[in-house]
Amino acid sequence: MESMIEEIYRSQSRRVLATLIRLLGDFDRAEEALHDAFAAAARTWPADGIPGNPFAWLVSTGRFKAIDTIRRRARFDASQHHIEDSLYTPEATYIGDMEPIEDDMLRLIFTCCHPAIPADAQMAMALREICGLTTEEIAHAFLVPAPTVAQRIVRAKGRIRAEKIPYEVPGHEALPQRLDQVLHVIYLVFNEGYSASSGEDVVRADLTAEAIRLARLLLALLPHPDVSGLLALMLLQESRRAARSSERGTLVLLADQDRSLWDHVKIAEGLALLAEAMRAGEVGTYTLQAAIAAEHARAPVAEETDWRRIAFYYDLLLAAQPSPIVELNRAVAIAMAEGPAKGLELIDAILERRELQTYHLAHSARADFLRRLGRRQEAIAAYEKALSLCRQEPEQAFLRKRISELAATPERQ
Template sequence: MDDVADLVDRIWRADAGGMLGALSRRLGDFDRAEEALADAVAEALKRWPDEGVPDSPTGWLVTAAWRKALDRLRRDAVGREKVALVAAQPPPEPGVDDRLAMIFACCHPDLAEPARVALTLYAAGGLSTAEIAAAFLVPLPTMAQRLSRAKRQLREHGIGFEVPRPHEYAERLPAVLAVIYLVFNEGYLSSGRSAQRRELAREGVELARQLAALLPREPEVAGLAALLELHHARAAARFDSWGRIVLLADQDRRLWDTAAIERAVLRLGAAVRLGRPGPYQARAGITALHALAASYEDTDWADVRSLYDRLYPLDPSPVVLLNRAVATRFAVGPGAALDEVDALGGRLAGYHLWHATRADLLATLDRPVEALAAAERARELATNPAERELMSRRVGELRRRP
């Protein structure tokens, strides 16, 4: 029984999006699809230990769910009208379009961002409500309510489970990529009480890889997948044994997954060759330069700075300019970098990393009093425990400086 339960769990994690997508598209109702599939899983757990696992477990689950959905429709007064339309159809076979339809429905721009994230992890990623609640450090009933509201929004907004037409990708794809990027970042460096929630980071990487496989001609999807793979390949070196952040300059690069870095770089190269640049490809290019450098000092900072120049028109954010200023420090000098950082004060005065960057530059320029004030302000503004601890260490170092 335990072996069957483990198998069903693996199938759910791998194929939930496709199974739910196939059923939701044909039933036109996510709730009915989810309920029928849950019944099918329960039946599998009851029958497979005695009857054996079928040759196509996913196909068996979808067929069983389809039959259960039809039975419910026949018993439901509202469903009797629909059953005539769908009963004649054969059981659906989950395919690429079904998984895509589910991902795009979960990330529909009409849904609120928390709903998009929760639904994507639940319906497309196959995580349980309890797993999502634990990852986001909220009580299980709270997450259950969030998912319930998200499903209700699907119904109220009339969001269908269909793959966008090719001309709609430009409008719809950014929302999908943004959700996946947010999922990854929530795990890679939490903004809550936990320093690193690795499960969410892994889930973000997996979702990006799945989407890249489903949309091989979309370079920004591959760019996002490469970006997340490059970051994830360095995850083992980002925190020390006490859970403290280790800055890139101080990381033990022997802990990096060099094979994963090489694969990500190859993925990025194939995306760039498609000739449609975008912000995720540019970010991945910057991250690749860091990942391929033999040491922090050997990083090609001029190239990093140049890529930030390419990124800014695609993502005109002051944070991009702040990161460019870090490259300026090494490519040009700390004085020029400080000028660039100070020019962003009006837009980033409430951002802890603006103050942290200023503190480092002021310390380098032998202005310790100003550096200490900037570091203390960065510590005050930091919300992540690991980042606060890092800035506390920095404040201590500056206070001990003669």
């Protein structure tokens, strides 16, 4: 029973929180109610059984416990007497003349992305409230101290309260101005699911599925090539999920994946969305990333991947969105097309600029190039550096395996 409650917490808690924020009108109050609801579940479900609709049970329990808390506090604080009257305000999001869409996760994303909130706080809040990451995990992702992340989130919540930022999807006239931030949040949610930053799983399928669901909903709200491009990218990446880890949960590299396990329905939908986005004229960064994913999807075997074309797309992406992460991925593509020596040269240049020093994938890629060049001791050192920075257990196991293999291999003469 305990493991089942943990799984429900993992898969449902962020949706429960989003709905409680709407019902209670306050982030902190909703988080307290969420924890109270799961504490009640841990006490009652082992005896009574898991309800038929755990989500509804948790929302109802959390809301009533919050109301009880407010009533108790109101005895001592006159300012809280009228809070209970405003705990539920029906809201709806409309698509033209269609039926209203009730979606608290989408409301939560738009609230986190309100222009009154600084961009760095928007991202921190989104990862905390939507993905459920700890401040330490967010700090690791952004390469900043954990107290800085905590302060950003506290200030953002204070701004929401002080400016009475509505918990809603804005009207059509305001959607385009908020689109970039919202797409970025959905992208972050998907990335955290696609390659979990820590823990024992390669993939968090609950997050990838939620990101895809939200992108579909956003595309219905606002048909736009950037939304199509992001949805195409996520579908093409998600199509490989079943092949990315073995039955024992170990990591399987792209080149070694059983492509018969790829979801070809998702691939077909992703390719169709990509073609639609490409026809729109100006090609956005998500569409370029989707084009890269499409090259992998089209290759029947790893050896037939068009790495030169992928490198070309990375050139375009780097021009549109300069970043050391894009440079790293471009270096890998060039190494696959021109050889590991060229890739090593490019990665060393990035690291010499003191960029990506704490990013384990940069050291892992460098180690792979050194391994392919036969520079065993240097490769071991680079893999050990990557291992010291890695927080995901399957990746840690893969890195240890590489180190063990190299340690048993004689040095090339």
